[in-house]
Amino acid sequence: MNPAIRPHAILAERAVHGAAIHEIGGDVTPSASNDAPLMRLCAALDAAFDAASDSAFDDPAFGAAVRAALAQAVADPALLTSAQREGAAATYRRHLLAADPRGRYAIASLVWMPGQASPVHAHHTWCGYAVIDGTLTESVYRWDDARQCADEIRSHPRTTGAVSFAPGGRDGVHRLMNVADADTGAAAVSLHIYGVSGEQIATHVNDVVAVAPRETMAA
Ligand SMILES: [Fe+2]
Numbered sequence: 001m002n003p004a005i006r007p008h009a010i011l012a013e014r015a016v017h018g019a020a021i022h023e024i025g026g027d028v029t030p031s032a033s034n035d036a037p038l039m040r041l042c043a044a045l046d047a048a049f050d051a052a053s054d055s056a057f058d059d060p061a062f063g064a065a066v067r068a069a070l071a072q073a074v075a076d077p078a079l080l081t082s083a084q085r086e087g088a089a090a091t092y093r094r095h096l097l098a099a100d101p102r103g104r105y106a107i108a109s110l111v112w113m114p115g116q117a118s119p120v121h122a123h124h125t126w127c128g129y130a131v132i133d134g135t136l137t138e139s140v141y142r143w144d145d146a147r148q149c150a151d152e153i154r155s156h157p158r159t160t161g162a163v164s165f166a167p168g169g170r171d172g173v174h175r176l177m178n179v180a181d182a183d184t185g186a187a188a189v190s191l192h193i194y195g196v197s198g199e200q201i202a203t204h205v206n207d208v209v210a211v212a213p214r215e216t217m218a219a
Contacts, residue, residue: 044069058167099198114185117177125195134188143170
């Protein structure tokens with residue numbers, strides 16, 4: 001397929017050539033998608049790239065454009081199919097939704113059952129996310145290059161509709177978690193965009209880092 005004749009991203013099932021991938025927790029599950037909302041999102045991202053130079057992904061204008069695209073996408077209740085909202089018992093689940101044929105970005109939904117969390121990580125690339133359903137708790141860390149570990153500095157709830165963007169690098173260490181009660185809580189669903197190709201989404205995004213041990217109280 002010639003990417004030059006496709007103005008928008010290839011949707012996930014085509015991007016992976018129909019490969020039967022059903023893995024979880026950092027791997028990717030491609031699935032059938034709703035074309036219209038995703039294609040609108042891809043068009044908005046394509047426009048953000050058109051307006052940015054190749055090295056301007058830490059430019060506030062690029063981040064603002066990605067945040068606006070995310071906000072518009074998650075406001076559309078038709079964005080995800082029920083399959084793209086399915087979680088897994090063992091760990092959070094990632095569904096690849098679309099991949100740019102030029103390899104500039106990949107889009108995924110992440111499903112977080114109560115108690116599930118990402119590792120503490122920075123990003124090898126720029127990324128943006130928005131909460132579609134439920135509430136995620138985001139813990140933010142400061143990377144200490146001398147000690148080669150991260151210290152938690154704050155934690156805050158990210159409710160439905162919350163949108164975030166960060167350039168790559170260890171200035172953006174965080175962890176996402178669904179802190180809902182395991183027996184009574186609900187799953188949370190979020191939409192993520194990363195500056196990698198679809199094939200790289202499970203391998204070239206998260207930069208998992210060491211966490212400083214918590215201070216122990218004196219007996
Ligand atoms: Fe992240």
